[in-house]
Amino acid sequence: MKVYLDNAATTKVDDKVLKAMLPYFTEEYGNASSMHMKGSEAKNSLEKSRKIIANSINAKSSEIYFTSGGTESNNWALKGLFWQNFPKKNHIITTKIEHDCILKTCEWLEKEGAKVTYLDVNSEGFVDLEELKKAITEKTFLVSIIHGNNEIGTIEDIESIGKICQEKKVLLHTDACQSYTKVPIDVKKQNLDLVTINSHKIHGPKGVGALYIKEGIKITPLMHGGGHEKLMRSGTENIPGILGFAKASEQLSKKELNKMKIIRDKLIEGILEKIPNTKLNGPTGEKRLANNINISFMNIEGESIGGYLENENIFVSTGSACMSNTLSGSHVLKALGLSDLEQNSSIRFSISKYTTEKEIDYVLKKLPKIIEKLRRLSPLIK
Amino acid sequence: MAFEYSEKVMENFLKPKNMGNLQNPDGVGEVGSPACGDIMHLEIKVKDNKIEDIKFKTFGCAAAIASTSMITQMVMGKPLEYAEKLTMKEVAEELKGLPQIKMHCSTMGIQTLRKAIKDYREKNK
Numbered sequence: 001m002k003v004y005l006d007n008a009a010t011t012k013v014d015d016k017v018l019k020a021m022l023p024y025f026t027e028e029y030g031n032a033s034s035m036h037m038k039g040s041e042a043k044n045s046l047e048k049s050r051k052i053i054a055n056s057i058n059a060k061s062s063e064i065y066f067t068s069g070g071t072e073s074n075n076w077a078l079k080g081l082f083w084q085n086f087p088k089k090n091h092i093i094t095t096k097i098e099h100d101c102i103l104k105t106c107e108w109l110e111k112e113g114a115k116v117t118y119l120d121v122n123s124e125g126f127v128d129l130e131e132l133k134k135a136i137t138e139k140t141f142l143v144s145i146i147h148g149n150n151e152i153g154t155i156e157d158i159e160s161i162g163k164i165c166q167e168k169k170v171l172l173h174t175d176a177c178q179s180y181t182k183v184p185i186d187v188k189k190q191n192l193d194l195v196t197i198n199s200h201k202i203h204g205p206k207g208v209g210a211l212y213i214k215e216g217i218k219i220t221p222l223m224h225g226g227g228h229e230k231l232m233r234s235g236t237e238n239i240p241g242i243l244g245f246a247k248a249s250e251q252l253s254k255k256e257l258n259k260m261k262i263i264r265d266k267l268i269e270g271i272l273e274k275i276p277n278t279k280l281n282g283p284t285g286e287k288r289l290a291n292n293i294n295i296s297f298m299n300i301e302g303e304s305i306g307g308y309l310e311n312e313n314i315f316v317s318t319g320s321a322c323m324s325n326t327l328s329g330s331h332v333l334k335a336l337g338l339s340d341l342e343q344n345s346s347i348r349f350s351i352s353k354y355t356t357e358k359e360i361d362y363v364l365k366k367l368p369k370i371i372e373k374l375r376r377l378s379p380l381i382k
Numbered sequence: 383m384a385f386e387y388s389e390k391v392m393e394n395f396l397k398p399k400n401m402g403n404l405q406n407p408d409g410v411g412e413v414g415s416p417a418c419g420d421i422m423h424l425e426i427k428v429k430d431n432k433i434e435d436i437k438f439k440t441f442g443c444a445a446a447i448a449s450t451s452m453i454t455q456m457v458m459g460k461p462l463e464y465a466e467k468l469t470m471k472e473v474a475e476e477l478k479g480l481p482q483i484k485m486h487c488s489t490m491g492i493q494t495l496r497k498a499i500k501d502y503r504e505k506n507k
Contacts, residue, residue, distance in 0.1 A: 301419060303443035304395070311396055329419070341416035377401050377447065379412065379423035379439035 003314045003359045007201075007291055008150050008178060008350035013244070014203040020247040021205065024240035032237050033226065042239050049246035053210055056249045057195060058186040065211050065229045066242050070177040071101040072222070073196035073211040074144075076233075077173045078105045080219035081142050081194075082114055089141040095119045095127055096335035097154070098146050099175060103331070115139065121335050124283040125154030129164060136168045143172050148179030151319060151332040151348060152282030153292025155183055162191030171217065177201055177209075181252045182260075182290050193217060199241065203352070204248030208241035256353040260290040263355055267293050270364040275371050281333060281346060293349040294319070296342040297371055299380040305347050308370040314363055319346040341380075387444055388478035394448035399455050402437045409502025413494045420446045420487065422494040424454070428502050433457050433465055445484035449491040452477050462499055468492060 004012070024045065030038030032046045047061065054061045067073045078092065094106055096118045106116045117135045119127050127145060136143070143165050148155050158174055165172035173194035176185055180197040187195060194217070198209030213219060213232075225234030272278055277298040282288055297305060302318030309316055319330030333343040349363070375381055387395070407425035414421035420442035427435040436458055438450040452473055457465040470488040474480045480488060 299441065301442050301446075304447060307392075307395060307444045339416070344416055344419045377398065377439055378441050379421050380416075380441055 001313060001359065001362050003355075003362060005314060005316050005349040005351060005355070005359075005363070007352040007355075008348065009317060010200050010206065011203045011352050012354065013205055014248060014251050016251065017204055017244045017247045021240040021244040024243055028239075030239075032239060033228065042237075045239055045243055046237055049242045052246040053197070053249055054212075056181070056185075057192075057197070057212060058188050059195075059212050060215065062230075063187075063212055063215055065213060065233050066237060066245075067209050067211055067233060068207055068235075068238075069200070069209040070099070070175065070196055070198040073198070073209050074099070074101045074175055075105050076211055076219070076222040077194045077196060078102065078109060078142070078144060080222060081171065081173075081217075082109050082112070083220035084218050085141040086113060089139050091115045091117070091137055091139040091141065093117045093119065093132065093135050093140060093143045093170075095121060095145055097121050097125055097149055097152075097332045098144070099150055099177070102144060102146070102175060119145075121154075123336055124287075125149055125152050125332070125336060126283075126287075127156055127161070129157070129160055132161065133164055133168070136164075136170055140168075140170045143170055145172070145174055146178075147174045147176040147185070148183055148289045149282070149292075149332065150178045151292075151330060152294045152336065153178075153289035154282050155179060155287050155289060158192070159190045165193075166191045178289055178292075181249060182257060187212060187214065194219075199245035199248055202248045203251060205241050205244045208238050208245045210245070252353060257290055260351060260353060260355070263351055263357060263360055264288075264290055264293055266357065267349060267351070267360050267363065268295070270360070271295055271367065274364060274368050279342065281336060281338065281342075291350045291352060293351070294346060295349075296338070296346045297374075298341065298345055299378045300345050300371065300374040302344060302346055304374055305345075305370065308374065309347075309363075309366070312366045312370070314366065317348040317350070319343060319348065385445070385481045385484065387448075387481070390452075390476070390478040391444060391448040391480065394451040394477065395444040398438075398447055398451035400437050400451065400458070401439065403439070404435055404437050407437075409498040409500075409505065411494045411497030411499075411501060413490050413497060414442070416441070419443070420490055422446065422450050422490055424450065424494045424498045426498050426502060428462065428506075431463075432459060432461050434459070442487065443484070445480050445487040446490065448477055449473055449480070449488040450494070453491045453495055457495065462502075466496060466499055468495065 030042035032042040171193040195212040200206040281294040404425040408428045423439040473488040
């Protein structure tokens with residue numbers, strides 16, 4: 001049995017998605033900018049896909065811009081608005097638990113003259129709304145807060161954040177790569193000005209995403225060239241990818257989502273019950289992403305757990321320093337206030353609609369033995 | 383795994399040799415902290431200037447566990463002078479290589495071994 005529990009990293013492409021994409025590689029392969037029939041076929045498919053994505057977040061088609069994925073959309077939102085507002089306004093507010101593509105972009109912008117406030121979060125990863133209010137100044141042009149956290153599954157109260165930003169007249173961007181399709185996104189109800197979404201986290205192909213930009217917002221393009229996407233994002237549209245993205249956005253049913261929550265809780269409860277000295281990181285219940293489980297196994301290092309799990313054909317991620325190429329630990333777990341030991345002993349299991357109860361039973365059978373063995377090997381247990 | 387580990391590393395990681403503690407060890411060495419993500423612990427028994435027995439415990443990644451497991455095998459039954467001169471390069475070679483970013487694991491293992499021998503020598507002055 002092979003158990004893939006790293007769906008927050010990326011997902012398997014849904015068969016229906018792949019099937020929908022295939023003709024666009026070899027039959028309807030036209031360039032949407034071409035004037036001839038092959039071009040209009042592609043253009044039609046592109047616009048149909050745009051409509052589907054727009055509807056999924058209650059936006060207009062004209063407000064959806066396709067990109068190469070989450071990283072590009074996040075880079076574009078931050079840099080594009082900075083270039084539009086600097087030097088009149090130079091202040092960005094974000095959090096300490098953003099994805100690296102937000103944090104590294106902010107660090108880069110600081111060198112360009114931006115001032116960035118990195119909001120703290122509480123022990124479950126939630127932003128303090130009062131802190132946010134206090135941080136907004138006359139120089140603030142953007143608040144960027146992740147919707148569903150990729151490491152610990154925290155779903156921020158984006159609607160309340162939206163209200164604050166609207167009252168204070170600052171733009172709100174959210175990185176919704178992890179939450180998209182799993183948590184309702186309604187750009188009107190939630191007062192969202194820019195939203196990053198992508199395809200490969202929702203059983204669509206890699207290399208495609210979108211940025212929702214509310215009508216009327218001025219933003220400088222990141223890509224210059226042939227003037228695609230209404231001059232805002234040059235580069236020949238990835239038609240099969242965009243079509244697959246749109247198809248993928250329609251696939252997750254309510255029933256499947258509920259099943260994911262049941263499986264998530266089965267794994268959480270199973271681990272906490274069967275294995276002593278374990279701790280769930282992030283919130284529980286409806287405030288947690290349906291696919292995310294993050295647990296610290298005290299006194300053992302995360303990569304070693306990951307390695308033993310891999311030996312049993314179970315694939316997971318760890319927030320431990322050892323696993324990364326930089327040997328630095330997780331900034332998200334650190335922001336929660338976890339000790340070095342708790343940070344370095346964490347494992348993220350991320351499920352998908354394809355994860356079965358049988359697979360979870362298999363994990364719950366193998367994991368206690370692995371933890372027991374590694375604890376016998378731990379110098380922290382005398 | 384995210385890193386390309388040799389078969390020898392995987393073997394020593396998944397089935398480590400000489401793990402655990404000794405009864406009344408003659409020398410003990412420990413290096414590392416939870417912050418850096420690795421802690422290595424070695425205990426030795428010495429007889430006639432030779433390492434008669436050695437056990438280890440390691441909190442760390444595959445490379446850290448494999449390095450300490452390998453070190454115990456390389457110095458078991460060997461004179462202290464030999465063990466003191468063992469280098470990280472020799473350990474890494476015996477493991478059929480370590481990823482560059484994990485080389486510090488074998489260095490830490492060597493430091494732990496030297497600390498254990500030093501501890502023995504100080505106790506037996």
